[in-house]
Amino acid sequence: MKLNELFDDGKRQMRLCNACRYCEGYCAVWRAIEWRRDFTPHDMAYLANLCHDCRECYFACPFIPPHEFAINPPKLFSGLRDQLYQKYAWPAPLARAVGGKLSGVWTVVILTIAFTVVLALASHTEAIWQRHVGPGAFYRVMSESAMIGLFGFLGLWMLFGWLIGAVRFWRDIKSPTSEKVTFQDVRAAISYAMSLRYLGGEGAGCKEPSSQMSSKRRLFHHLIFYGFLLDFASTSLAAFYAHVLKVQAPYPLYHPVVILGALGGIGLIIGICGFLYVKSRSNPSLADERAAESGNAFAVSLLIVAVTGMLLLAVRDTAAMGITLLIHLGSVAALFFIAPYSKFVHFVYRFIALVRYAQEDRVHAQPAREDKTKKQPIGTHSVTVSK
Ligand code: SF4
Ligand code: SF4
Structure with a gap:
């Protein structure tokens, strides 16, 4: 489906869900739809990125296909997310030209090989196959300035792409209230994100790969997330x-x-393999095909x-270090290059959606709190009378 068709189908499904409301309490999406009557494309962009794909609503729903209502929120939201990543990506012509095509597994492998070849051409050719040990060994394969130049550029490319996408998304989902986002909202969003609170309905895990509750997906996602943070x-x-202490790698x-680095690498390898295993066993009708491929x-x-990072650690004192280093750097370069267009960007949009949710939740909780405060004198008065 095209993006506009997904928006229309989203409006249809969310109106039905808002009338039904059986899934209230499963995740933030179901509270957020309560606060809306009309589901504009902006609303759908917000809701799609608020969904953590736990699939609990699908298994609870009596209106899933083949019912004529054909309700399927996980598939709807995954398809929307995938196309929205391209919509908000920068630069737009490049995103349109290559964004969709950068979603295949083979594209990633080919890009890794291509960057490895480029890095090899920028290296000291004869040094690639020699053994190097001691401080500065990596720079004897590829000069420090070439490494800093390439990865400095790709790092800025990635961050700039994410930043522009984030600003576009934030503007799109702006709140109808005049309330400003507070530090408390951001803190709540960080807590939701760090604990993956909504990757499991009410907290007992999620219904993937089967219709049984399981914490596997949450566990593997945590391993990937915290593994990545450790490597960072x-x-x-x-x-x-x-650069500050002037002590060069490799370190003992x-x-x-x-x-x-080693703890992060192990976490990533276990988490990603487990995640791919869970995905391979889950029902394909619950995910948009292109979004699944891109993930x-x-x-x-x-x-x-x-894997190449761990391999580098294992062979760094041998003659295989040079080629392993280049393959590892090539894979990092490929990851950075596709970052603004790939599933990598999902954490940016999800976090922003969680900040908006925390703000809306606070604003909607205020009247209830104010009512409670107003009732206080009545309670005090009645106590006084009973005395
Ligand atoms: S997903 Fe189904 S059960 Fe849940 S609120 Fe929507 S219509 Fe109701
Ligand atoms: S997070 Fe789970 S319950 Fe909420 S909309 Fe997504 S799939 Fe449904």
Whole structure:
């Protein structure tokens, strides 16, 4: 379905759901629809990114296909998310031209190979196959300036792409109230995101891969998320050691850079393999086909980064270090390059949707709190009278 058709179908499904409301309490989506009457494309963009794809609503619903109402929120929202990533991506012509085509697993593999070849051409050719040990060993394969130049550019490309997409999305889902977002809203959104609170309906896990409640998907998602954070911390610490303390990699096995990186790599490998396994066993009719492929491509691209990173740690004192380093850097470059167009961007939009939700939740809770406060003198008065 095209994006406009998905918006129309979303409006139809959400109106039916708003009349039914059986799924109230399953996740933030069902509270957010209570606060709406008309489901505009902006509303649908917000709701799609608020959905964590736990699938509880689908298994609870008596109106799923083949019923004529054909209600299927997980599939609707996954299709919307996938197309919205392209809609908000920057630069728009490039997003239109290559965004959809960058979603395949093979595209990720081909891009990794292409970046590896480019890096090899920018390296000291004879040094790739030699053994290098001691501080600065990596830079004997590829110069420090070439590494900083390439990854500095790709890092900025990724961050700039995410930032522009985030601003566009935030403007699109702006709240109808004049209430400002507060620090309390952001803190609530961070707590929802860090705990994956809505990846499991009421907290008992989610109905994937089967109709039984399971915490597998949440667990694997946590491993990927925190594994990635550990690797990010390791890379940042390595940059601090190299550029501030002037101590160059590779570092000994007991060094915090290596420990953080290894723990992160193990978390990523277990999490991604488990996640792909759960996905492979789940019902394909609950996900948009292109969105599923795009999700797999992102997972595979992250897996290549993690596996080659661990491999580099294992062979760094041998002659295989040079080629392993180039493949690892090639996979990181491919990941960064597709970041604004791939499933990687999902955490940006989901977090923004959670901030908006926390704000709406606070605003809608205010009248109830105010009512409680107003009732207080009556209670006090009655106590006084009874005395
Ligand atoms: S998904 Fe089905 S059961 Fe849930 S609110 Fe919508 S119509 Fe009702
Ligand atoms: S998070 Fe789960 S319950 Fe909520 S809309 Fe998505 S699939 Fe349905």
